[in-house]
Amino acid sequence: MTKEKALLGWEQYIESSKYSSWDEVVKEYQNYTTKQWDTSLDSIIISNFKKEKGNFILKADLFSVLATIKAFYKEPCSTTYDNILCPVLLLHATIPIIDSSRDRGLHQIKKNINTIKVKGIKNTKHNVHWDIPNSVANEILLWKQGNYKIY
Incomplete structure (x- = not known):
């Protein structure tokens, strides 16, 4: 785009x-x-x-909002990934099931951030915390307690 x-x-x-x-x-x-x-x-x-x-x-x-969009085009977020050294939890939607831009973004993030856990929350759209707030909270608590594997 x-x-x-x-x-x-x-x-x-x-x-x-x-x-x-x-x-x-x-x-x-x-x-x-x-x-x-x-x-x-x-x-x-x-x-x-x-x-x-x-x-x-x-x-x-x-x-x-427009300033934020302009910033994405001036310097993509991906240029910062190598500098992220802390553990990261990324929860993402799973609907639509096939989303090539989401898949490309997740691949790039996983490749460039060493301390990341990526998890799709089943049956969720854009705002995963709207759809299944208890599952999202549980994932965060488990991750925070250190019961996670870094991918």
């Missing part, structure tokens, strides 16, 4: 993230989770929005 296309896409996303009701927010964000919507997801998601004149508006600041 080109820098220009990425910037335009993110700008459109941020500017279109205005909803006239909480039900509209739920309808949109249900696409990002495998979990049936409930009050716990409400409490997680609500912090991402501000309410103005009856509308729910994504809090993400356009300038900051």
